[in-house]
Amino acid sequence: MDLSTLPQNQKVATMARVLQAEIIGGLHAAEDQLPTEPELMKRFGVARETVRRALQVLKEAGLVMSVQGSGTFVRRRPGRTTLLREFLPLGGPTDWIDRGSESWIPLAPPVWGRGEVPPELAERIGLGGEVSVWVCVRGIDADPRVPLQLVRTYVPVGVAEKLPGIEKAASGAAVVLERLSRTGSPLSWTLTDGARMPEQSEAVTLDTPIGVPLVQTLRITRQDGVVVEATEYVVSSERFCLTSRPDQETDSLDSAEGA
DSSP, X not given: OOOTTOOXXXXXXXXXXXXXXXXXXXXXXXXXXXXXXXXXXXXXXXXXXHHHHHHHHHHHTTSEEEETTTEEEEOOOXXXXXXXXXXXXXXXXXXXXXXXXXXXXXSSOOEEEEEEOOHHHHHHHTOOSEEEEEEEEEEOSOSSOOOOEEXXXXXXXXXXXXXXXXXXXXXXXXXXXXXXXXXXXXXXXXXXXXEEOOOHHHHHHTTOOTTSOEEEEEEEEEETTEEEEEEEEEEETTTEEEEOOTTOOOSBOOOOOOO
């Protein structure tokens, strides 16, 4: 894993790289406890603060985890599976894990609210100001139910106001697009797959380290040339790589094998 967020402090960076190499090389296996802070201070000839900062770098990269009162342990990283993603004409997507095994289910009631498109998406989506936002956290029907996918749908307030009751609907983009399709004007959309870094709240929601990129699919729907809906689907690149059927049309398709 690329420690792209290494600090400028050379001692911290050196220590983090050495421990990273040892973990990847198997010297410290999954669930093994790392040496204590005093032991690391002695080994690297550094102050306690340097040790803590280096360990924090490894935590953010998803390599280690702290257990209060016990120490720092090598984190068992989840196995990566293939996410096959298909999009249906009126919403979707229909997603499967491992090419067809299980579909997503909401892990909590999805909610509508009012908000703004995040700055990093606003320009790409072409929406600014207040929008209606639908948020859903999804997983698979397993025990325990682990949050695996975060979905956000953005609808211009003006569009939402023309769809009475839309903000009380349990569904997000699917019901929006279905309602819009009845107006007679055809809908068109673009799909783009890529990656971005998570926000702190997203990392917590998806139980993924803050330093692990998210695999992102962004759909933008237009009607009469105007953006009427945009939905972002994100999953942790630590858990998934992305693929699609050969006949699926997207702007770009990246498998996000890095991270």
